[in-house]
Amino acid sequence: MIKVEGIHKSFGKVHAVRGVSFDAPDGKITGLLGPNGAGKSTTLRVLYTVLRPDAGRATIDGADVVTQGLDARRRIGALPHGAGLYPHLTARENVAYYARLCGIDAASIDERVEDIIGLLEIGGFADRRTKGFSQGQRTKVALARSLVHDPQNIILDEPSNGLDVMATRSLRDLILKLKDAGRCVLFSSHVMQEVAALCDDICIIANGKVAIDDSADGIRRRTGCDDLEDAFVKAIQMVDPA
């Protein structure tokens, strides 16, 4: 369960996030939708504690991301945008490194790594060094890495970027599996169709503010647009510019 309450974040003169609030409950998929530069990544970075909010607060299962950062991180599996792997390590070693850092006890690491490799279907290339992996392979390994400690909350920043149809589809299946297992999944995207197909809740962000936070049907109703893309554009226009 992720709660975001009025967070603000500025970089110099740029006020990137201006009072964003939303909830991402367990057992649901929440989509953070918005055009490029809307403040999605900044919001997610605050949630996985690499950025500190200037104001407002956010909690992960009740753990404050600022004051209880370590606790909050224990409950998160994060896939940052463009996450990179260690090219000299095999996919399995990349995953096992994170497993060890997450404190999984030595006896069960191999088993856990094997499980996650199975779940993400990366067994075919698990023992190859990741140098030269395709974007799809890299994303899968990065995802396996961030899920290895079986986190309750999963934060994915534009996970489908650069993926082909097959990879996107298996990513979608995985996200649904995580939802069925009662996890809280929060992911960002700038593709309306992708979010609509997957999310229970959609939070549209523009200019660092929440334009609308509702289900796909709710958004259609409130914007008066049947077509989701039109609804998206209309919702963005509802936010006053910075």
Add this chain to the structure above:
Amino acid sequence: MMRTLLTVFRKEVLDNVRDRRTLVSALIMGPLFGPMLFAFMINLSIERSLEDAERVIELPVIGAERAPNLRRYLESRNIDVVDGPADRAAALDAVANGTHDIVLVIPEEFGEQFTKAVPARVEVIADRSNTQADRLARRARTALHAYSGELASIRLSARGVSPLAMRPLNIDDVDVSTPSGRSAILLGMMSYFLIFAMLMGGMYLAIDTTAGERERGSLEPLLALPVTRNQLLLGKVAATCVFMALSLGLSLGSFYVALKFMPLDELGMTPNFGPLTVGAAFLVLAPFILLGAAVMTLVASFTKSYREAQTWLSGVLLAPTLPILIVSILTLRPRLEFMFVPSLSQHLLLVDMVKNKPLDPLHVAISVCSTLLLGGLLTWICARLYRREGLLG
């Protein structure tokens, strides 16, 4: 805490052992470059010093037929007289454009002046800016002076004056340097090569800790893990230190082997560089490892990319030479306050070891403590910087 640190450390070691670039710079470049350059320089200076006395040189002479005795004298001193250019103008040209290194001109009036016993003029034409030519010119000049001196003695004796009247002073040089001491001048450079190799060994790891991870995009997911940044940084610095120590050990080993094969005795040098000194040198230099690792990590953490970090760190590689250079130029003797200056204190202690002088325990203690303290302080600053948001770029 320790477990995370160890995990990071082990991963960094594995990752870098598989990285050819790191391996080459840590295990080959640093350890071999120094001793090889060193062997080359020492062999060069040995060749030069031998050359001066024994090698037969060729001396183009204009008008050799006017001074047959001088010719015989020069030939007795391993100087082969050969025909020079046609005239003086041609000789000047030939020396200026490098056809000849040196030309001796014996003018037409030589015989007449010689017979009258007035100073007979000879000309040595050489290019002083050319060190090779200058050495030849010096040999020619020395031989001419000696010839002139011998003639003077003969002329004085012929007039019933003792040639000893020409030598009011009898100057003797007494050299108190020991063979080990003489080697210290040349081997003083060794400490810099060792520090250089040590830094090279950890350079790529230091870059990787910040700029490398950032550029690869692996830093952000790493920071999102339930570990503290201190643990990550310390694990990485520890791995950097291990590679630096490895590089230092290998360099000392390769110096040890190289010195065995160098004909240093011919230069009157017997450096004290046995296995025991090698071990002691490692211990004296080891405190610099932490300092070097911290400085490199610190510098790399301010850079925006791998390439930028590489550029800056090449500068860092040169920094430890500065105090060594200043002290060498001013030929300052080891003093207590020098022991507070990292790289300089290690250099001075190493020079003393090679000279086979007993080390002052206080000097060693100050050198070790001050270097370690500074290294610790800089590591702490690195850890502070690793916590800032700007780390992600």
